[in-house]
Amino acid sequence: MKDTNLKVIGAFAAGIGTVVSIYGFVQLDKGKGQYNIAVEFGNFDTAGIWAGHILSYKICIAAGLVMLLVGVIALIVWCTKKPISGENENINITKNNSGNSVTEKMMELKRMKDINLITEEEFEKKKKEFLDLM
Numbered sequence: 001m002k003d004t005n006l007k008v009i010g011a012f013a014a015g016i017g018t019v020v021s022i023y024g025f026v027q028l029d030k031g032k033g034q035y036n037i038a039v040e041f042g043n044f045d046t047a048g049i050w051a052g053h054i055l056s057y058k059i060c061i062a063a064g065l066v067m068l069l070v071g072v073i074a075l076i077v078w079c080t081k082k083p084i085s086g087e088n089e090n091i092n093i094t095k096n097n098s099g100n101s102v103t104e105k106m107m108e109l110k111r112m113k114d115i116n117l118i119t120e121e122e123f124e125k126k127k128k129e130f131l132d133l134m
Contacts, residue, residue: 006074
């Protein structure tokens with residue numbers, strides 16, 4: 001998944017989770033008040049309806065908190081993600097006959113291995129070939 005996607009998903013999920021949780025808490029408070037009024041006046045049918053609403057609001061709160069947690073985790077992963085090895089290093093570059101640097105090819109090969117596009121054996125074989133060119 002691209003870093004930008006992870007950041008957007010994390011921010012979106014955290015925002016929506018926050019809004020849904022706040023909505024659930026506000027409605028839960030109102031629902032408890034309506035339930036208490038219904039019980040106080042002896043209207044148990046209405047009290048039963050509000051008890052069902054209260055349960056729904058609790059579920060809403062739980063879903064919002066889960067979404068908020070997922071969003072925060074996604075943002076933490078995005079913030080702590082390390083760059084691929086060798087991306088920002090200053091390397092003495094040696095040119096081969098084709099004009100592309102051996103070092104650039106080695107870095108690309110390493111990236112391919114890191115994301116499991118090639119096996120360790122394929123990586124080692126190509127690495128030896130590149131080193132022989134130097």
